[in-house]
C-alpha cells in the first residue's frame with residue numbers, strides 16, 4: 469500500500485502522524501511511504517531521518533494526499549484539507565466527528581474510508597489509541613500544577629515536595645482512571661501529600677494495594693470533594709463520564725476557603741471541564757485566575773510535548789495501521805473487531821453510533 473503523512477495544519481499542533489521508526493516497519497512489510505517535507509520537524513524528526521527510514525519526501529501536502537492510498541495523521545482534516553478527500557482514500561487519524569458536522573459530511577460526501585483512533589475499542593471497552601495521550605496529560609498535569617504553584621507563575625509559593633522540616637503540598641486528584649493514575653505516579657514521586665477520589669471502589673482498592681500508606685483514597689462524594697479541594701494546594705481533575713460532559717464537581721464557592729495561589733489543573737476540560745468557571749485555554753496562555761485560584765485548562769495538553777506524544781501515539785497506532793496496510797481495510801476489519809469499531813465512515817455511510825446520534829444520521833453497522 470502507499471502510505472502518506474503530512475504536516476499538521478491545525479494551530480499549535482506539533483505532533484506528526486508517523487515516526488521514522490514506524491516508517492521502517494511499513495517499509496519492512498513492503499509498503500511505500502511518502503512524507504511531506506518538514507512534516508516531523510516540530511517533533512524532532514528531520515527529512516533525513518525519514519529518508520533514512522525508507523520514506524520518500526515530497527514537497528507539498530497536495531502531492532502526499534493525492535499519491536497516497538492511506539493518509540496517517542494526528543488531527544482531523546481542516547476545511548483547507550477537504551479538497552484532498554476522495555473516494556477510496558483511507559484516512560487514519562483522530563477524528564472526533566461527533567463534535568464536527570462539517571467534517572462528517574465532507575467524509576461522507578467524498579466517500580473517504582475514515583478510521584478514527586479514538587473509537588478503536590478493545591473487548592474490555594478500553595481505548596488503546598486514546599490511552600497514551602491520557603498518560604501524557606496525567607503526567608504533564610502534575611508537572612504543570614507544581615510549576616504554577618511557584619510564585620513567579622502567580623502561585624502560592626509552595627514547593628510540592630516540601631523540604632525536611634516543611635510539609636509537602638497537599639494535592640488531590642479527582643478521577644482514578646488513566647489520567648488520574650499517571651498524575652498520581654508523578655505526585656507521589658515528587659513527594660506530595662496526595663488524596664485520590666473516584667466513584668469506582670475497585671480502582672481505589674487497587675491504588676490502596678499498590679501505594680499502601682503513601683496515598684489516601686476517598687470515595688468521590690460531593691462532601692468529600694468539598695473537604696479535600698478546600699484543603700489542597702493542587703487539584704487535578706481527571707474525571708470522565710463516557711459520552712457525556714464532565715460533571716461540574718469543583719464549585720466556585722470552595723475557592724474562598726482555598727489558599728490564594730492554589731492551582732486547579734482541569735484535564736477534563738476537553739469534555740467541558742470540572743469547574744463552574746471552566747474555559748479552555750491554549751499553550752501560549754494556559755492559565756487564568758478566578759477568586760485567587762489559578763486554573764490551568766489546556767484542552768490539548770500532549771501538544772506541549774510533541775516528541776514524546778508523537779512516539780507514544782505511534783506505539784499505539786502502528787499495529788492497526790499495519791493491519792490496514794497489510795490486509796486492506798475490508799479484510800483488516802474482518803480480522804480485528806477493535807479496528808472495526810474504529811471505522812466511522814465507510815463508503816459514505818456512518819458506521820459509528822455516537823456520530824449517527826450526534827447528527828441524526830442513519831447508522832449502518834459493519
Ligand SMILES: NC(=O)c1ccc[n+]([C@@H]2O[C@H](COP(=O)([O-])OP(=O)(O)OC[C@H]3O[C@@H](n4cnc5c(N)ncnc54)[C@H](O)[C@@H]3O)[C@@H](O)[C@H]2O)c1
Nearest residue numbers: 602605643644645646647666688706707708736767768769
Ligand atoms: N486536556 C487534555 O489534553 C486531555 C488529554 C487526555 C485526556 N483528557 C481528558 O481527561 C479525562 C480523563 O481521561 P481518562 O483517560 O483518565 O479517562 P478514564 O475513563 O480512564 O478515567 C476517568 C475516571 O473518572 C472516574 N469518575 C467518573 N465520575 C467520577 C466522579 N463523579 N468523581 C470521581 N471520579 C469519577 C471514573 O470512574 C474513571 O476512573 C477525560 O475527560 C479525557 O477526555 C484530556
